Amino acid sequence: MAATKGEKPRIKPFKGPAGGWGSVRSLAEILPREHFPAEGMRELARQNKPDGFMCVSCAWSKPASPHPAEFCEEGAKATAWELTKLRTTPEFFLEHDVTSLRGWRDYDLEQHGRLTHPLRYDAAADKYVACSWEEAFDAIAAKLRLMDPKSVVFYSSGRTSLEASYMYGLMARMYGNQNLPDSSNMCHESTSVGLKAAIGEAVGTTQQKDFDDCDAILFFGQNVGSNSPRMLHDLRRARKRGVEIITFNPLRERGLERFTDPQNPIEMATLKETGISTQYHQVKAGGDIAAMMGLAKFLIEWDDAAKAVGDPAVLDHEFIEQHTKDFHLLADKVRATGWDAIEQESGLTRWNLEEAARVYARSKAVLGIYGMGLTQHVKGVENVRMLVNLLLLRGNIGKPGAGPTPVRGHSNVQGQRTVGITEKTELAPVEKLKELYGFDPPTEKGLDTVETCTGIVDGSVRAFVGLGGNFLRAIPDTEKMEAAWPDLDLTVHIATKLNRSHLFSGHEAWLLPCLGRIEQDVQQNGPQAVSMEDSTSCIHGSLGKAEPASPHLLSEPAIVGAIAKRLLPHNPHVDWDSWVADYARIRDAIEATYPEKFKDFNKRLFEPGGFWKGNKAAERIWQTPSGKAEFLPPSALSATGFEDKGGQYRLITLRSNDQFNTTIYGYHDRFRGVKGTRDVLFMNAEDMMAEGVKEGDVIALEAPSPDGRVRRRPGLIATVYNIPRGCLGAYYPECNVLIPIEHHAEESHVPAAKSVPVVIRREG
Structure with a gap:
């Protein structure tokens, strides 16, 4: 529900599941608020149907055999938002x-x-x-x-x-530039760079049907309950047939814990829930490389031990030999990395990681699902590459039920890249455009989002x-x-x-x-x-x-x-x-x-x-320079790109379940128990005690940076939340003010919004 100005904020833990009656009540509130027309109900019935329209919210797949109501709470809000009578x-x-x-x-x-x-x-x-x-x-x-x-940007x-995107990209190139930044620059460019280098394709290799063929899922840094709720049906179906879902995420997100299917009358009537994650590991912000190194260390050292005594191999050596390059570089790095460093950087215990590794080792087909919790770090590309390393160890790319599965945000952000919305010449069909349209397309790299921002500040973008x-x-x-x-x-x-x-x-x-x-x-x-x-x-x-x-x-x-x-x-x-x-x-x-x-x-x-x-990578055809899938050992165990200091925290910017990207549908984050405000700072209870901060205190965050400016976000209400020590959570886009332009992923330039160095300042 939207909050009126002056309404007193309320923060109270939410005990229910994702989906269920909470979703129904949320829709019952927003539809009349938007003066939702009678024809709108007809449109909801067409949403995500084969002969209907694709949801204007997230990019999750439309099934060939849809549910009677093939929309989620977020998708219905997006439809109401667009069809409003206001x-x-x-x-x-x-x-x-x-x-x-x-x-x-x-x-x-x-x-x-x-x-x-x-x-x-x-x-x-x-x-x-x-x-x-x-x-x-x-x-x-x-x-x-x-x-x-060259001074003009086409965002x-x-x-x-796809149709408008193709025209737009062609217009920009015929005009004379490739300054075509898009939403991908802000979220999944780390995927495009990391996967392209590792497997020769810039996108995930899996399809929706792979959820029916996998026997385990590794899930990293994606809040399915708020950002792509229709995927909960695929996860629920997988769990019902015994698939183990191992989640690595700093915050405990309700959609990754429990789900009641709103389209199942029995579940709704009995309040029955399906547990989603069989293991839930609250990795530190920026600690995913270390966690994955821990899994790889178990696998490689178990394989070493098996080889020494003649037991069956743990790794897929036939796949590694035939399809990959530089396995030895990763193996050497893994063997040389100690457990103390892995535990310190991941925030997880060796026992936690062994528990997850055992599931992975016995599984024959594994999906690696991830979101911006991997991509929006200084070493976001290495996060993606490390997940690929993990999948390659057991041949989990290019077979049914297995492969990297990035979950995209906007409903056509991936498609835009497919039809030429890119600042990179190597991703654009410049020779084909020249052949078809009789002009010389620019070959100079264009501006991405970060470069656009820099150009606006220095005056080169006009x-x-x-x-x-x-x-x-x-x-x-x-x-x-x-x-x-x-x-x-x-x-x-x-x-x-x-x-x-x-x-x-x-x-x-x-x-x-x-x-x-x-x-x-x-x-x-x-x-x-x-x-x-x-x-x-x-x-x-x-x-x-x-x-x-x-x-x-x-x-x-x-x-x-x-x-x-x-x-x-x-x-x-x-x-x-x-x-x-x-x-x-x-x-x-x-x-x-x-x-x-x-x-x-x-x-x-x-x-x-x-x-x-x-x-092609799904067919095990690797369009890389070597012609094989390529292992890459990480350069560091932390993806944050900065050194921890006393009094400094890692800020994670978050979305509520009452928003989609920058669109705010209301001021009720049901899953986190927040109502009436977005000015909230989620803190670990021990960190609050150490800082002398009490529940409800109003504080400010400050983010110093190399340019000498101190970025400040005042007016945040501190509240206890289940989040790792040393980490903080606050809402996007309200806390973007704290992120310097220069704080972005190496190689991909994605703003590093999931681990921002900040300090706490008391107000008043």
């Missing part, structure tokens, strides 16, 4: 100047409703004013034509369809075009970035609702409202469908049927096409108008660009369960 019209901006709106909460900005008209920022009045689409397109294109292409949110998202709120170093943002010459935001990013305008600024995915999209050739790629590399069609929020809205492809047509010189090989008239022609272009992945794209668009784009 509106933000031009009249709203006549009453509120932009500066005053900066004082509104994230929730209140978006809760005001859907944007209805294109808007231009009037600097003299400090207000957005209504304008025509033609005025906006002409002015944006004219401004961009005058600029150095895209992970919700954007324009920002955003296709969805809330970039300024999602990135680190909030105060520094908000101070630099108004110096931009141009800002353009394509959006459905007002958010904080829109309130820091460049010298020229435009706010362009677009259709949502659930809404009917009618173009010249009739109603249009779009497509997305889920976390398991399956492609799904999505058809919106709801009445648009305003007759003045345009679709994302229509907006991109209109800007591109005005911005770029005429090219006889690209008919932007034809693509906008019929999205099937965009899909034909995608197929022509990626013929192996998108064969018969239009014919297979609504295939139940989606069609798999394929994965």
